[in-house]
Amino acid sequence: MRRRSLILAAVPAGLVTLSACGDDKPDSSKASDSASPSAPAPSATSAAPPPKIVDGPLPAVTAGVKFGEKPTVAKGTGTPSDQLAVKTLIVGTGKTVVEKDVVQANLLGQLWDSAKVLVDTFAAKPQFTQLAPGASMDGIRYALTGKKVGSRVEFSVPPTWGFGAAGNTEAGVKGTDTLVFVFDIQEAFSPKSSAKGKNVPQSDAALPKVGTNTDGTAPSIVVPKSAAPTKLVSNYVIEGDGPALVASDSVLVQYKGVVWNTGKEFDSTYTRGAPTSFALQQVVKGWSQGLTGKKVGSRVVIVVPPALGYGDNPPSGSGLEKDSTMVFSVDILS
Numbered sequence: 001m002r003r004r005s006l007i008l009a010a011v012p013a014g015l016v017t018l019s020a021c022g023d024d025k026p027d028s029s030k031a032s033d034s035a036s037p038s039a040p041a042p043s044a045t046s047a048a049p050p051p052k053i054v055d056g057p058l059p060a061v062t063a064g065v066k067f068g069e070k071p072t073v074a075k076g077t078g079t080p081s082d083q084l085a086v087k088t089l090i091v092g093t094g095k096t097v098v099e100k101d102v103v104q105a106n107l108l109g110q111l112w113d114s115a116k117v118l119v120d121t122f123a124a125k126p127q128f129t130q131l132a133p134g135a136s137m138d139g140i141r142y143a144l145t146g147k148k149v150g151s152r153v154e155f156s157v158p159p160t161w162g163f164g165a166a167g168n169t170e171a172g173v174k175g176t177d178t179l180v181f182v183f184d185i186q187e188a189f190s191p192k193s194s195a196k197g198k199n200v201p202q203s204d205a206a207l208p209k210v211g212t213n214t215d216g217t218a219p220s221i222v223v224p225k226s227a228a229p230t231k232l233v234s235n236y237v238i239e240g241d242g243p244a245l246v247a248s249d250s251v252l253v254q255y256k257g258v259v260w261n262t263g264k265e266f267d268s269t270y271t272r273g274a275p276t277s278f279a280l281q282q283v284v285k286g287w288s289q290g291l292t293g294k295k296v297g298s299r300v301v302i303v304v305p306p307a308l309g310y311g312d313n314p315p316s317g318s319g320l321e322k323d324s325t326m327v328f329s330v331d332i333l334s
Helices: 138-144 285-291
Strands: 061-063 084-090 102-111 117-120 127-130 152-157 179-189 233-239 250-259 265-268 276-279 299-304 326-332
Touching: 084 138, 138 152, 138 179, 233 285, 285 299, 285 326
Parallel strands: none
Antiparallel strands: 084 152, 102 117, 102 127, 102 179, 152 179, 233 299, 250 265, 250 276, 250 326, 299 326
């Protein structure tokens, strides 16, 4: 499993691992080095060779047939394919999704035999799924790669490319169950995605200066040789024109974190090669407070004092010392 982002509080694994999303509630105020909530349970991936992509069979969508509408999907009839049955119900006109992209989508997932719904985000908020080995269910990765943003895709996932022979007891999935999904692909983000907007002057010499490059590489962070601020700092480096975040939002971000005293990097999505997603309720207080009210599309510099970070209890192996002040550059992608 992938190393957890250090900004995140511990998050329990649950049914959302079907889609590799990050909307679970935190069960601890401490950070952990376990998998990121963007990563699935181990049983959600396999070492099986790629499946054949076949046309069907697939259950009918009997209601909610438009993009963005909650679909009603009939119970499967007959024997499902032992390969990956995929059908594009609505062909989008946006960018083509490629492997390693993070897809933002609404989705419905249910069992073939009973039509029991396992996951439904249409009544809530879209989810983020990275289409990479070890980051999402193999069946989802193979079914969505090559599709266009704006598409509605229906597909069935046999156990080989789903939860395997062990199934998933927490989700109510047996080792013989075939899963059926409908994904409405709203957007796709690559490991090179970055902020978009207007540069904002960084004129305070007492605060870190962050690079304004938007080529997908990590921006520079230059920390001044002065005492760290004792209160939270959250300023625009690049101001986007998207909606302002509220405290209940989930976000997709690129970020880099350094220690104030040394300027040394200790955590970065650029180093890991993929954006990460989380709910603002899951992160350290400095992040949740610093990002609330900021616009999507922006790059923000956040200076997190110890009281709003990890204080005297930094995560083991993080490279952070007790009472470290952290500095982050954060690109709010979605």
